[in-house]
Amino acid sequence: PLATCSLALVAPAEKGLEFPRYDGKDRVLDINDRNYRKAMNKYSMLCLLYHEPIPDSKELQKKHQMTEMVLELVAQVLEEKDIGFGMVDAKKDAKVAKKLGLDEVDSVYVFKEDRVIEFDGLLSANTMTEFLLDLLEDPVEVLDNALELKAFNRMDEEIRLVGFFKNQESEHFEAFKEAAEQFQPYIKFFATFEKTVAKQLTLKMNEVDFYEPFMEEPVTIPEKPHSEEELVAFITKHRRPTLRKLRAEDMFETWEDDIEGIHIVAFAEEEDPDGFEFLEILKEVARDNTHLPDLSIVWIDPDDFSLLIPYWEKTFKVDLFRPQIGVVNVTDADSVWMAMDDEEDLPTAQELEDWIEDVLSGKVNTEDDDEEDDDDDDDDDDDDDDDDDEDDDDDDDDDDDDDDDSDEDEDDDDDDDDDDDDE
Numbered sequence: 434p435l436a437t438c439s440l441a442l443v444a445p446a447e448k449g450l451e452f453p454r455y456d457g458k459d460r461v462l463d464i465n466d467r468n469y470r471k472a473m474n475k476y477s478m479l480c481l482l483y484h485e486p487i488p489d490s491k492e493l494q495k496k497h498q499m500t501e502m503v504l505e506l507v508a509q510v511l512e513e514k515d516i517g518f519g520m521v522d523a524k525k526d527a528k529v530a531k532k533l534g535l536d537e538v539d540s541v542y543v544f545k546e547d548r549v550i551e552f553d554g555l556l557s558a559n560t561m562t563e564f565l566l567d568l569l570e571d572p573v574e575v576l577d578n579a580l581e582l583k584a585f586n587r588m589d590e591e592i593r594l595v596g597f598f599k600n601q602e603s604e605h606f607e608a609f610k611e612a613a614e615q616f617q618p619y620i621k622f623f624a625t626f627e628k629t630v631a632k633q634l635t636l637k638m639n640e641v642d643f644y645e646p647f648m649e650e651p652v653t654i655p656e657k658p659h660s661e662e663e664l665v666a667f668i669t670k671h672r673r674p675t676l677r678k679l680r681a682e683d684m685f686e687t688w689e690d691d692i693e694g695i696h697i698v699a700f701a702e703e704e705d706p707d708g709f710e711f712l713e714i715l716k717e718v719a720r721d722n723t724h725l726p727d728l729s730i731v732w733i734d735p736d737d738f739s740l741l742i743p744y745w746e747k748t749f750k751v752d753l754f755r756p757q758i759g760v761v762n763v764t765d766a767d768s769v770w771m772a773m774d775d776e777e778d779l780p781t782a783q784e785l786e787d788w789i790e791d792v793l794s795g796k797v798n799t800e801d802d803d804e805e806d807d808d809d810d811d812d813d814d815d816d817d818d819d820d821d822d823e824d825d826d827d828d829d830d831d832d833d834d835d836d837d838d839s840d841e842d843e844d845d846d847d848d849d850d851d852d853d854d855d856e
């Protein structure tokens with residue numbers, strides 16, 4: 434109650450940090466057979482959530498409303514950007530969905546000119562807003578000088594392409610731009626028209642370099658100049674990097690891009706000294722092994738996914754305050770983790786490389802210990818029962834607290850505050 438009181442008094446006094454809150458106005462359209470064309474024509478971009486039929490149960494309806502609220506808030510924040518928002522019901526609006534080519538339920542599709550961009554990321558207002566703002570920008574960023582080049586060089590977590598062209602009117606730049614549109618905003622495209630910048634990038638006229646994340650040297654796309662199709666084909670072929678960072682904006686797409694049912698996952702907090710050191714070792718190993726087509730390590734910085742930390746710790750049974758690397762089976766989330774024997778000692782690059790080799794050869798896998806489990810079934814069952822009981826107890830305890838009373842108290846206090854203000 435004290436906190437509410439001081440907030441109520443202080444908040445109106447200062448300006449400049451007013452965090453947007455949903456104002457209650459309906460901006461998200463209920464898309465159907467009759468209005469979808471008009472919506473498509475009206476906005477420069479149309480952002481549609483394709484969702485499961487609205488359920489009968491109150492609880493599931495609430496869940497649906499929460500998702501809709503995310504879209505409403507994004508629509509409110511981006512109100513001036515000429516973006517339309519809508520919901521498409523998988524059952525009621527099946528006809529429209531088919532016409533528009535929506536097929537993955539609970540996905541967001543963005544229609545921009547003649548392109549459809551699927552958003553396969555975290556459905557939060559922050560992530561969605563960033564994604565849509567990125568889509569509004571030019572698909573190619575131009576590097577004019579050494580300072581911009583420096584910023585480019587720092588983006589080593591991203592897949593990037595950079596090309597050197599005569600000028601904006603060049604047909605080869607045009608092809609590059611067309612290719613960029615197909616990967617926006619997931620893959621970053623840069624171009625320069627300046628000889629000095631091109632020289633520092635060691636680019637010849639009409640040449641395009643492809644930068645894999647965390648690698649020191651780019652790959653020059655062979656046989657310049659390139660048509661749009663050639664660029665798209667090259668990127669599609671080389672898109673899966675040896676080491677990639679899980680990002681909120683395409684986390685589900687990344688996770689779906691498993692390699693024969695598994696991911697090699699590394700957890701490391703970049704801000705943490707051990708995490709940082711482990712990452713440096715991981716990058717070194719990735720650079721030395723980037724020739725292996727079946728090697729793709731997903732690096733997750735737990736700081737980026739706070740809401741998932743308890744779930745991961747429970748599912749994978751690892752301590753995420755320490756760096757970890759393991760194999761995860763994406764079918765059942767079964768996992769094995771590299772033993773880092775000495776608490777203090779991180780693995781050397783060689784030890785990490787040996788472990789990765791064992792994973793790729795199948796020597797380290799998620800299934801071996803399953804067979805052991807089968808041998809002593811009885812023990813396992815007992816363990817499971819115990820766990821369940823404990824969980825139940827925990828839940829009960831939480832609910833026992835005096836929720837009702839405290840709520841009422843707060844209401845009373847709020848009323849008092851209002852009175853004070855009036856006087």
Ligand SMILES: *[C@@H]1O[C@H](CO)[C@@H](O)[C@H](O)[C@H]1NC(C)=O
Pocket residue numbers: 693694695762763764765767798799800
């Ligand atoms: C992943 O788990 C599933 C289900 O338990 C199993 O059938 C499959 O063989 C596993 N895949 C790998 C690569 O271990």
